[in-house]
Amino acid sequence: EAAVTQSPRSKVAVTGGKVTLSCHQTNNHDYMYWYRQDTGHGLRLIHYSYVADSTEKGDIPDGYKASRPSQENFSLILELASLSQTAVYFCAIRDRSAETLYFGSGTRLTVL
Amino acid sequence: GDQVEQSPSALSLHEGTGSALRCNFTTTMRAVQWFRKNSRGSLINLFYLASGTKENGRLKSAFDSKERYSTLHIRDAQLEDSGTYFCAADSGYNKLTFGKGTVLLVSP
Numbered sequence: 474e475a476a477v478t479q480s481p482r483s484k485v486a487v488t489g490g491k492v493t494l495s496c497h498q499t500n501n502h503d504y505m506y507w508y509r510q511d512t513g514h515g516l517r518l519i520h521y522s523y524v525a526d527s528t529e530k531g532d533i534p535d536g537y538k539a540s541r542p543s544q545e546n547f548s549l550i551l552e553l554a555s556l557s558q559t560a561v562y563f564c565a566i567r568d569r570s571a572e573t574l575y576f577g578s579g580t581r582l583t584v585l
Numbered sequence: 586g587d588q589v590e591q592s593p594s595a596l597s598l599h600e601g602t603g604s605a606l607r608c609n610f611t612t613t614m615r616a617v618q619w620f621r622k623n624s625r626g627s628l629i630n631l632f633y634l635a636s637g638t639k640e641n642g643r644l645k646s647a648f649d650s651k652e653r654y655s656t657l658h659i660r661d662a663q664l665e666d667s668g669t670y671f672c673a674a675d676s677g678y679n680k681l682t683f684g685k686g687t688v689l690l691v692s693p
Contacts (some may be wrong), residue, residue, distance in 0.1 A: 506680065515591070515671060515683035529679065563628065572635070574618060574673070574681060576628040 476500060479564050479577035486584050487551035492551040494580050496564030504567040506574070507531070507539060509560040516563060522547055523569075554584045589674050591684025598691050603643075603660035606687045608672035610653040615677040617648045617655040622669040624688075631670075655671060662691045687690070 477498040486492045496505065508516040508531075519529030520539035528539040529533050536558060538550040551558055564577040590609045598604055608617065619631040632639050634648040634655065641661075648655040654674055669688050674680035 508683075513685060515589075515685040516673070517683070518680050521680055532682075561626065571629055572616060572618075572675075575630065575631045576620075579626050579628075581626075 477564055477566050477575055477577035478564040479562075479580050481580060482578070483581040484583070486554045486582065488554060488556060488584055490554050492554050492558075492582065492584075494549040494551075494562055494564075494582070496547045496549075496577060498545055498547075498566045500568070500575075501544060502566040502575075503544075505541065506565040506567070507537075507547070508563045508565065509533070509558075510563060510579075511560050519530060519549065519562075537546045547572075554582075556584050558582065561585045588676075588682045589672060589684040591672055591687060593687055595688045596683065596690070598640065598659075598662045598666075598689065600663060600691060600693055601661055603658065603662060605659070606670055606672070607661070608655045608656040608674070608684050610655075610674050612676065613650055615650070616675040617646075618673045618675065618681060619646055619655075619657050620671045620673065621666075622671065624668065628671075633666040659689075662689075664691050666673075667691045 488497045503554040507519045509561045510516045522528045522541040540548045562580045616635040618633045620628045632646040638647040645658045669686045672684045
């Protein structure tokens with residue numbers, strides 16, 4: 474079973490502040506993803522990465538940056554947090570040869 | 586429009602009864618995955634299907650790529666089945682597109 478650890482579990486940020494969400498995996502999987510979930514919208518893909526030191530834009534990348542400094546770690550960065558970025562953020566991993574997506578427990582972000 | 590249309594958006598069941606959730610796709614998808622978000626907010630893998638059907642306990646899922654749909658059947662519903670169910674379609678570009686979810690409430 475996959476091990477995906479997200480931190481922090483929850484965070485309150487101020488508008489205009491910088492927020493960094495972290496994701497760590499111990500499975501050595503190639504693909505890592507950041508999704509956000511809003512009530513009534515399901516999960517939407519923000520950024521993803523298929524190899525260390527490289528990231529790709531997802532479906533809703535505006536206002537977010539991503540960083541994959543190593544195989545194990547994938548961060549989501551909000552340089553200037555806005556009210557509209559209040560949501561639950563999920564990190565997920567997937568192996569190149571496998572199919573199933575495994576999720577972390579989520580980070581609840583509230584921007585005030 | 587949305588690539589993945591999930592229905593119903595909400596569903597109430599009494600213990601011991603069953604029903605089906607459905608996802609329709611606007612394009613051909615390579616595979617589908619079903620998840621349940623539990624009361625703690627964790628996303629639990631239920632099924633991954635590239636074709637045909639799979640069954641696990643009281644849950645059964647089917648995927649028809651040609652007809653562009655997938656279903657999740659729940660039978661003999663239990664209180665612990667309550668939660669939000671999501672389908673996610675794999676178009677083959679290494680990312681999944683999610684439906685908006687079905688909120689299931691199972692009551693005594």
